[in-house]
Amino acid sequence: MTTTNSEIAGxxxxxxxxxxxxxxxxxxxxxxxxxxxxxxxxxxxxxxISWIAVAPTKWSTLSQLATxxxxxxxxxxxxxxxxxxxxxxxxxxxxxKPKAFIxxxxxxxxxxxxxxxxxxxDQASRYNLEPPLVALILGLIxxxxxxxxxxxxxxxxxxxxxxxxxxxLGATLPFTLIIWAGPxxxxxxxxxxxxxxxxxxxxxxxxxxxxRLAAVLGAGGAVCGVSASIAVAGAVRARKEDPPIAISLVVxxxxxxxxxxxxxxxxxxxxxxxxxxxxxxxxxxxxxxxAAAQSYGGxxxxxLGISGTADQALASYTLIKVIGRDIWIGIWAFVxxxxxxxxxxxxxxxxxxxxxQIWGRFPKFVIGFLVASALTTLIVHGNTLGDYNxxxxxxxxxxxxxxxxxxxxxxxxxIGLTTRxxxxxNAGIKPFLAFTAGVIxxxxxGYILSVIxxxxxxxxxxxH
Amino acid sequence: xxIFNSIQLRSSGPICQExxxxxxxxxxxxxxxxGLTAMSSGFASVRDQDGFCLCHQLYLSARDSCPSFVPAAGxxx
Numbered sequence: 001m002t003t004t005n006s007e008i009a010g011x012x013x014x015x016x017x018x019x020x021x022x023x024x025x026x027x028x029x030x031x032x033x034x035x036x037x038x039x040x041x042x043x044x045x046x047x048x049i050s051w052i053a054v055a056p057t058k059w060s061t062l063s064q065l066a067t068x069x070x071x072x073x074x075x076x077x078x079x080x081x082x083x084x085x086x087x088x089x090x091x092x093x094x095x096x097k098p099k100a101f102i103x104x105x106x107x108x109x110x111x112x113x114x115x116x117x118x119x120x121x122d123q124a125s126r127y128n129l130e131p132p133l134v135a136l137i138l139g140l141i142x143x144x145x146x147x148x149x150x151x152x153x154x155x156x157x158x159x160x161x162x163x164x165x166x167x168x169l170g171a172t173l174p175f176t177l178i179i180w181a182g183p184x185x186x187x188x189x190x191x192x193x194x195x196x197x198x199x200x201x202x203x204x205x206x207x208x209x210x211x212r213l214a215a216v217l218g219a220g221g222a223v224c225g226v227s228a229s230i231a232v233a234g235a236v237r238a239r240k241e242d243p244p245i246a247i248s249l250v251v252x253x254x255x256x257x258x259x260x261x262x263x264x265x266x267x268x269x270x271x272x273x274x275x276x277x278x279x280x281x282x283x284x285x286x287x288x289x290x291a292a293a294q295s296y297g298g299x300x301x302x303x304l305g306i307s308g309t310a311d312q313a314l315a316s317y318t319l320i321k322v323i324g325r326d327i328w329i330g331i332w333a334f335v336x337x338x339x340x341x342x343x344x345x346x347x348x349x350x351x352x353x354x355x356x357q358i359w360g361r362f363p364k365f366v367i368g369f370l371v372a373s374a375l376t377t378l379i380v381h382g383n384t385l386g387d388y389n390x391x392x393x394x395x396x397x398x399x400x401x402x403x404x405x406x407x408x409x410x411x412x413x414x415i416g417l418t419t420r421x422x423x424x425x426n427a428g429i430k431p432f433l434a435f436t437a438g439v440i441x442x443x444x445x446g447y448i449l450s451v452i453x454x455x456x457x458x459x460x461x462x463x464h
Numbered sequence: 465x466x467i468f469n470s471i472q473l474r475s476s477g478p479i480c481q482e483x484x485x486x487x488x489x490x491x492x493x494x495x496x497x498x499g500l501t502a503m504s505s506g507f508a509s510v511r512d513q514d515g516f517c518l519c520h521q522l523y524l525s526a527r528d529s530c531p532s533f534v535p536a537a538g539x540x541x
Contacts, residue, residue, distance in 0.1 A: 025509040159505035226504035234514030237524040285503035
């Protein structure tokens with residue numbers, strides 16, 4: 001058999017090399033690590049990227065805010081320009097249209113600036129103006145009430161922004177923390193993932209749903225939401241109409257949990273590290289969970305009786321979600337594919353399962369997250385705590401944290417802007433019941449493990 | 465063992481990737497699966513090279529194969 005061409009309409013040709021520039025995962029690695037290296041080069045030269053990594057600071061009156069923006073206008077424009085150049089390169093390489101992306105991203109940037117600034121109002125916590133939640137609600141209102149032209153979707157790249165943010169987050173977490181807390185995160189997440197999967201799968205089967213739909217729903221609830229559902233759908237050869245059912249259910253519950261988990265955590269005064277661990281265990285999608293975790297972490301130190309730091313919420317969340325759940329998606333897909341061909345059978349296709357999919361489906365941005373963490377740990381190593389706080393943090397870590405917050409805000413806003421409830425498929429009562437059974441199991445077990453069993457562990461994680 | 469017989473290191477013979485019925489353009493996947501971009505992406509690694517089989521109406525791996533294979537335009541077998 002000879003393959004003679006590489007460009008066929010509607011077909012994306014597989015190639016080990018092409019993956020490096022055709023997938024958002026790899027681009028988040030290139031960009032994230034590129035930013036960190038650039039920040040380090042500036043730091044070594046006795047300078048910093050903080051000039052371009054501008055961010056709103058605390059304000060109490062509108063005139064103060066106006067002064068902030070007028071003083072730093074050129075810095076904000078430069079930041080927008082830098083993001084536009086970098087992201088447009090990414091968009092072009094993955095095959096999207098820059099012409100559609102550029103105006104859409106400018107729109108996202110302007111709204112994100114307003115959201116970022118609103119979170120720095122000194123009265124923000126009094127009115128519960130947590131930036132992730134404000135971004136989400138604003139996005140949902142714009143997309144579902146006002147409506148936007150479809151072409152603007154080109155700029156609402158939820159996954160790309162969140163992956164870039166997670167790689168940058170890696171630069172602010174010590175590698176020793178990942179080594180120390182990783183095994184617990186994997187243990188906790190594995191217990192919940194398996195129980196949730198089986199709860200959804202067997203409830204779905206009991207209700208008469210097909211094996212494959214049951215597996216697609218189960219993976220969505222147990223592993224990493226929509227991404228897991230779509231990965232397992234391909235692995236088990238699901239019916240074309242199965243993934244939208246899982247997408248609808250994951251999005252529905254994920255949006256509810258973005259608000260509900262921080263709200264309940266706040267009501268029972270969970271330390272931020274514990275709240276983040278619970279969110280990491282029980283939220284479904286990375287971006288949705290990060291919105292909830294960042295929102296909850298933001299409540300620390302505001303006189304609400306919530307102990308810990310904002311970074312602890314993000315760290316425990318990321319460890320459980322990314323290290324404990326996301327990285328196993330290839331294994332889940334492979335095992336379910338094997339079960340599909342050996343137990344469930346399907347006559348339409350052959351009966352072979354490719355081992356390569358374990359790596360093929362691996363969420364590559366995790367590599368960037370780990371490398372970023374190892375890199376900054378090496379850079380910071382050897383500095384005393386005093387030097388770190390006085391020199392390294394303001395020149396190196398704070399600008400990276402600021403860029404990370406921008407990336408997260410783009411993502412949270414984009415969740416709202418792309419969630420159009422009327423467009424979601426009608427899941428049907430049986431899939432809804434099956435998925436909800438897993439959701440209930442997941443949230444209860446997640447609470448028990450995060451708060452009761454490992455609570456002392458997550459409340460004391462060290463993030464600096 | 466049936467399980468071990470079902471595992472392959474790499475595909476042999478014509479695969480869905482080269483079939484006229486197969487479509488896996490990420491933009492198309494995002495267009496057809498409304499809501500996918502809200503919390504995932506057509507361009508994510510987890511999606512590998514999966515796509516639609518327009519013959520069997522399945523969503524499957526580009527490395528699958530079946531007896532209904534028809535070479536896509538430009539493919540010589």
